[in-house]
Amino acid sequence: MRQILPGTIAAHGMALGRARLVQPSRYSVDTRPLGDDEIEQEIELLHRALETARRELRELRGKLHGTLAREVNEFIDAHSLLLDDEELLRGLDDMVRIGHYRPGAALIKQRDRLSAVFEAMDDPYLRSRKEDVEQVINRVISALQRQTSPEERKLAARVGEILIADSIAPAEMAQLAGSGLLGVIGSSGSVYSHSAILARSLGLPMLVGTRDALSEIHDDDLVLLDAERGEAVVHPTAQDLAHYRAWQRGALIEGRRLAKLANAPTRTRDGIEISLYANAETAADVATARARGADGVGLYRTEFLFLKHKGLPSEDEQFIAYRDLVMGMGGLPVTIRTLDLGADKADAAGLVVRGEDNPALGVRGVRLSLRYPAVFSTQIRAILRAACYGPVRVLVPMVTQPDEMIAVRTLFKLARQELERENIDLPEILPLGAMIEVPAAAINVRALLAYCDFLSIGTNDLAQYVLAADRGNDALENIYNPLQPAFLRLLSHVISSGRRARKPVSLCGEIAGDVNFTALLLVLGLNEFSMHPGQILQVRDRLATLDRAHLRSHATQLLRAFTHEEAEAMLAEITGNHGGRSGSILGTGNLE
Structure with a gap:
C-alpha cells in the first residue's frame, strides 16, 4: 500500500x-x-x-x-x-x-x-x-x-x-x-x-x-x-512514477540549458557584474572551474598536500602543485590559502596538537603555522616561486588579531629576501589577505584591514562560532541558520568595512554556492562569490534574475530583523517569493 x-x-x-x-x-x-x-x-x-x-x-x-x-x-x-x-x-x-x-x-x-x-x-x-x-x-x-x-x-x-x-x-x-x-x-x-x-x-x-x-x-x-x-x-x-519520469525529462532539459551558460558573462538583471570564483584543490577541480567559466580560484586548499603525506611535503613538491594550479587557470587569478590544519583535520606528520580539550578552539589555521615557522616558511617559499607563473593572492586562515597578520607578513618578507639571494625569480606584488571566520576578527575587521590587501569570509566556521551551534547537530537547527540577525549584521559589517577601505571582500563559505542565499548576499553588498565549481552555473543563472539595486535598497530593512524567521519572511518579500517558507534556505545547494 x-x-x-x-x-x-x-x-x-x-x-x-x-x-x-x-x-x-x-x-x-x-x-x-x-x-x-x-x-x-x-x-x-x-x-x-x-x-x-x-x-x-x-x-x-x-x-x-x-x-x-x-x-x-x-x-x-x-x-x-x-x-x-x-x-x-x-x-x-x-x-x-x-x-x-x-x-x-x-x-x-x-x-x-x-x-x-x-x-x-x-x-x-x-x-x-x-x-x-x-x-x-x-x-x-x-x-x-x-x-x-x-x-x-x-x-x-x-x-x-x-x-x-x-x-x-x-x-x-x-x-x-x-x-x-x-x-x-x-x-x-x-x-x-x-x-x-x-x-x-x-x-x-x-x-x-x-x-x-x-x-x-x-x-x-x-x-x-x-x-x-x-x-x-x-x-x-x-x-507517482509518471511524476518521476516527468521530473527526469525536466532535469535533462535544465542541465542542457545551464550548460550554455558556461561562457556567459555573470551579471545581475540590472547589469551589475559579479565575480564567481571556484574553491579547488586538485587539477580536476581546476579543469571544472575553467569549463564552467569561473573568474579564477577563490580558495585553493593547500592542506591536502599535507594530509596525503606520511611526513611533510618538500618545498619542491609544494611549488610544483601551486605552479600547476596557477598555469592551469591560464592567467586567471588564484587565491592560495596557507595551511589550514587542526580541529578535525589531523596530519600524519604530527603537526596538529593531539588531545586538545577543545580542538575547534585550539591551535589551528595560522596559529598552527606560526607555531612551526620553519614548516610555514617552506610553504611560503613555494608560494612565492609559483606566483611568478600568474596572478596569485595568499589567504591566511583562522586569523584573530592584527599581530598574526604582522607575523605572517614578516615571514613573507624574510622568505623573499632569501629567494632574492638565491637569484630566484619573484613576483613584483603578492596580495595578502585574512580569512574572516573568527568573531573577533569580524568585529575588529577595521584594525585587520590595515594589514590586509583583501578579505575572504569563511561563513562555515564563522556561523558556528557566532551562534555557538554545531551545524551537524540536528537538535540545533533552529539556532544554526545563516539568517540569524546577529550573523547577518556581522556579515554586513565585514563587507561594508572592506568596501569603505577599498579592499576586495569575497565569501568562500557554503552559502556562496547556495542559490537560495544569492539574493541575501547581494542585499548585503557582496560582489565576489567563491564556491564548489559545480555550483557556478546555477549561481550565474540565479544572479541574472536578480536586480541588485532593488535588493540593496532593502538592506537596512533586512538588518533590522529581530529573528531569523522575520529575516526569512523579509527576504521572501524582497525577492518576490510569496510561497511561504523559502525552505529552500534550509538545505538545498552545495556547500564548502
Missing part, C-alpha cells in the same frame, strides 16, 4: 530504487561469556577486524580524488585516528581478556560507554564527536561479522538502491556513491551536517528527519525519494 513519509530536504533531486536499510545498532552479537581456552582466538579475531577496518579506510582514501577527496578525507583521518587510539584498544583487549566478553559484545559496550561520555560533555563540538565514535566501532563490528558471515555485510555497494539509515558517515557515503547509490533517506540528521554537504556535492538526493523511515520502510521496498517535495513515497503508484 502506498505510503508517504515526510522529511526535510537536505539535497535536491529525485531517485527511484529499492530500499536498503542500515541499522548498525542492531547487529546481532554473541553475548555468552568466553571460556579461558577461547580468549586468544577471540583476541586474534578482534585485532583482525580492527586491521580490516583500518585497511578499508586506507583503500577508500586511495580511491578518492579531487573535490570528493577534499570533502571526505578529513573524516577518514579522524576515524583512522580513533582506530589507533590506545585507550580504546587497551579497553577492548581488557574486556576480552579480563571480562571474558566476546569481541562483538566488547565493541558494543565500548561504543555505548564512549557515546554516553561524549553525550554528557558541555561543549557542543565535542558532543557531536559521538557520531564519529559510533561510526568507527560499527565499522569494526561489521568487519568482525564479515569474518564469519560475508553475506551479512551491512554497507555493501548495491546498484539501484536507496540507503535508509539513522545517519551515515561521509566516508561510507563516498564509498557507496562510487558503486551506484541513488539517494539517502535519514531518520535523523541535519541539513547542515557533513554528510548532507557531501550529498549535495555528489548530486545525491537526500532527506533527513524522516522520522518513521526505519520502522515503516523494509528492505527491497520500492521507494521514490522525492527531494523536491520533501517526501519518500513507499510503494509508489503509476501516477
Whole structure:
C-alpha cells in the first residue's frame, strides 16, 4: 500500500530504487561469556577486524580524488585516528581478556560507554564527536561479522538502491556513491551536517528527519525519494512514477540549458557584474572551474598536500602543485590559502596538537603555522616561486588579531629576501589577505584591514562560532541558520568595512554556492562569490534574475530583523517569493 513519509530536504533531486536499510545498532552479537581456552582466538579475531577496518579506510582514501577527496578525507583521518587510539584498544583487549566478553559484545559496550561520555560533555563540538565514535566501532563490528558471515555485510555497494539509515558517515557515503547509490533517506540528521554537504556535492538526493523511515520502510521496498517535495513515497503508484519520469525529462532539459551558460558573462538583471570564483584543490577541480567559466580560484586548499603525506611535503613538491594550479587557470587569478590544519583535520606528520580539550578552539589555521615557522616558511617559499607563473593572492586562515597578520607578513618578507639571494625569480606584488571566520576578527575587521590587501569570509566556521551551534547537530537547527540577525549584521559589517577601505571582500563559505542565499548576499553588498565549481552555473543563472539595486535598497530593512524567521519572511518579500517558507534556505545547494 502506498505510503508517504515526510522529511526535510537536505539535497535536491529525485531517485527511484529499492530500499536498503542500515541499522548498525542492531547487529546481532554473541553475548555468552568466553571460556579461558577461547580468549586468544577471540583476541586474534578482534585485532583482525580492527586491521580490516583500518585497511578499508586506507583503500577508500586511495580511491578518492579531487573535490570528493577534499570533502571526505578529513573524516577518514579522524576515524583512522580513533582506530589507533590506545585507550580504546587497551579497553577492548581488557574486556576480552579480563571480562571474558566476546569481541562483538566488547565493541558494543565500548561504543555505548564512549557515546554516553561524549553525550554528557558541555561543549557542543565535542558532543557531536559521538557520531564519529559510533561510526568507527560499527565499522569494526561489521568487519568482525564479515569474518564469519560475508553475506551479512551491512554497507555493501548495491546498484539501484536507496540507503535508509539513522545517519551515515561521509566516508561510507563516498564509498557507496562510487558503486551506484541513488539517494539517502535519514531518520535523523541535519541539513547542515557533513554528510548532507557531501550529498549535495555528489548530486545525491537526500532527506533527513524522516522520522518513521526505519520502522515503516523494509528492505527491497520500492521507494521514490522525492527531494523536491520533501517526501519518500513507499510503494509508489503509476501516477507517482509518471511524476518521476516527468521530473527526469525536466532535469535533462535544465542541465542542457545551464550548460550554455558556461561562457556567459555573470551579471545581475540590472547589469551589475559579479565575480564567481571556484574553491579547488586538485587539477580536476581546476579543469571544472575553467569549463564552467569561473573568474579564477577563490580558495585553493593547500592542506591536502599535507594530509596525503606520511611526513611533510618538500618545498619542491609544494611549488610544483601551486605552479600547476596557477598555469592551469591560464592567467586567471588564484587565491592560495596557507595551511589550514587542526580541529578535525589531523596530519600524519604530527603537526596538529593531539588531545586538545577543545580542538575547534585550539591551535589551528595560522596559529598552527606560526607555531612551526620553519614548516610555514617552506610553504611560503613555494608560494612565492609559483606566483611568478600568474596572478596569485595568499589567504591566511583562522586569523584573530592584527599581530598574526604582522607575523605572517614578516615571514613573507624574510622568505623573499632569501629567494632574492638565491637569484630566484619573484613576483613584483603578492596580495595578502585574512580569512574572516573568527568573531573577533569580524568585529575588529577595521584594525585587520590595515594589514590586509583583501578579505575572504569563511561563513562555515564563522556561523558556528557566532551562534555557538554545531551545524551537524540536528537538535540545533533552529539556532544554526545563516539568517540569524546577529550573523547577518556581522556579515554586513565585514563587507561594508572592506568596501569603505577599498579592499576586495569575497565569501568562500557554503552559502556562496547556495542559490537560495544569492539574493541575501547581494542585499548585503557582496560582489565576489567563491564556491564548489559545480555550483557556478546555477549561481550565474540565479544572479541574472536578480536586480541588485532593488535588493540593496532593502538592506537596512533586512538588518533590522529581530529573528531569523522575520529575516526569512523579509527576504521572501524582497525577492518576490510569496510561497511561504523559502525552505529552500534550509538545505538545498552545495556547500564548502
